[in-house]
Amino acid sequence: MMFSKVDAAKYPFIKLASKLVEDFDQRLGLEVIASPGSDVLKRSVERIREAVYVKSTSFFREDLDVEVLSYPLALLIVKAVGDSRLFNLYAEAEKNRVFLNMLSESSSKVVALARDGFDWEVLEDGGKLKLKFNNYLEVAPALLDPHWKLVNRSLRYGYVEVSKRELARLIAEAFRSKILKRIEELDLSTVPGFLKPTVDMVRNEVLSALPKADINYEVSEFRPSALPPCIAQLLKDAEEGKNIPHMARFTLATFLISIGKRPEEVLEVFRRLPDFDEAKTLYHLRHVAGEIGSRTKYVPPSCATLRTFGLCVSPDDVCSKVRHPLAYYKLKLRRIQHGGKGKNAVS
């Protein structure tokens, strides 16, 4: 399938988009493209603002060249601002944009995007779309709803059946990872001096707009050093504003509530997440805590479930003695209180 400039503007991950950027860069150079007051620079800043305030970026149709060029420049500015919460927020917003755009494309178009952008092997078999399993596994393990688990998919002769919408979701996720990887790899020395005022402006504006989290460690039962590695990791991810999946949020919320935190306190933990919505989150937390709804107090999943969902990370010697993260916490707490044995955990 031939792609047009509109496609390159909508889907920055296709080869045509990179080629257009390269051509402009060679012809004009970054200094001209991103000169102060230029449309490209303005649109780049706008993309970042949209990511922060609207959680998605829009599509600027008036000038496709500007739209194509503003994407790599926005990445450069995001990198120069240098806040990992912004990295995650920006990647999430670009993901949302391409996902929504793909929903109105034909199946064949979405298939072509997967092939061109990510070298995925996709078959169109009658009305069915089939994605090679190794391509599927590049992305799907990060999506924790059970229906994404390979075991719950139609897998035959190496291909996983997917709907158009699912394929679009997988492409969008792959794009999100690609953006984060690109930001990580970007060399800050390539940021020209004339961009500095823009970077400073974005930093000042954006950092103050990003929600601040203030986690209160003062609760008497709450001992961070007694947290099992899985929960410690989730807490760290949440503090860094990473977009952690549903199962991870549920685990973190139920764990913190189970060890005595109130929903209002747990709310602060989730404040930095890219899609944070105070009212919704508090509702869920109250629900989980048994304050509203069915009045059932939920407990965190067992170690086995966490393992299956890939949330079990770097288990230590205490882990081998327990089957539940709460059991870990109780055991470790006891050890800390009786002689500080817990500090010498074997790695």
Add this chain to the structure above:
Amino acid sequence: MVARAKTLSADEAFLKRLFRSYYEKWNEKPPKDFEKREFAFMMTKEGEMVRHKSFSEWSEVKEFLRRNAPLHVFYSSAYYLNPDAPDMDSKEWLGADLIFDIDVDHIPTPCKEKHDTWTCLNCGFAGRGMPPEECPNCSSKRIEVKTWFCDECLLVAKEEAMKLIEDFLIADFGFSTSEITVAFSGRRGFHVHVESDVVKELDQRARREIVDYVKGVGLAIAEGRGRVLIPPLTAPGWFGRVSRGVYEILSGRSIDELASSLGLKATKKFREGVELLTSSLERAEDFQALPSGLRKMWKVLVDKAVQEKRCEVDERVTTDIKRLIRMPGSLHGGSGLIVTKLSVKELETFDPLRQAVAFKKGYVKVRVHEMPEIRFLDDVWGPFRNEVVEIPAGLAVYLICSGNATIVKGGVRAC
């Protein structure tokens, strides 16, 4: 060399000599991209593992084995830029084979009651069959296990390996037989290696998904509160597998047998449910709604079908992208048997106590501490208990390697 030979016990000297004679004639083909793999060896039973070795020529590997006659030989499932770098970070991982480990130690088999024993090293409490996780008497986890080779156990491992290869790796994952190698583990199981560019770069999370798939972990077919659907028998993946499993359970036994095997009562309602479900499965060409009132029965049947259709592999081996794995063609120092490379076809008729035997000639006099009856090559030996016997060299090697016999002074003649 002389100084070292003196420190070896008579048993070790005997094994060294035989192992060396094996590696002198050794002519195994190299594994894929062997020069990018790390090799590791254990020279003696108690010694440390020699790690981070790499070889640029296959003849160097042969020379190394001839010269050192190691008890155990491993290579990495991973490919590295610098396979001989002393720490894992500077090796620079390039990819890894997909490995499955099927070991009877992890599969309950009824015959284990007959030939396996365990002893608690803490309190001395002992029992037969699969060892418990902790001692039922004193809760200690220090449990010593004595396992024996048995045709029945091996058959179970073989069936598990066939299931893995045919039902999962070929039918679902689409690998070709040329990408799959099987190796007898040298003890009581099989290693299945998949060497393919499709799997090479998969990360740990992706490999965990594959293990969960093979083991049926996280299946949501009979879960959920909403409408439950019955998949057609021909559906891809676990959907069809579960339906076929349920259908096999429903057919082929009487209604009373069926009820008791499911832990349910053979009431009129049960009978009708079985009939309804059977006809639904036979009829279905597409997913269809579960007839009302059968939710509980369906769940029980699905769970049972999953138990029968799943494949028991060691998830730690498959998810580890930097695993050391026994080199096919080498000797297993714990049994003296050859880690025999097998094609999928050869697996079916494979008989380790015939085809994996490295030393087929000669007899040796040994003191056997304990041994149940064992068929070795074409003869049956034992049971022996604390007695001196003259037995085939290969069987003696097997017993000495597994710590069940020692060589008797002057017991070694030409072999």
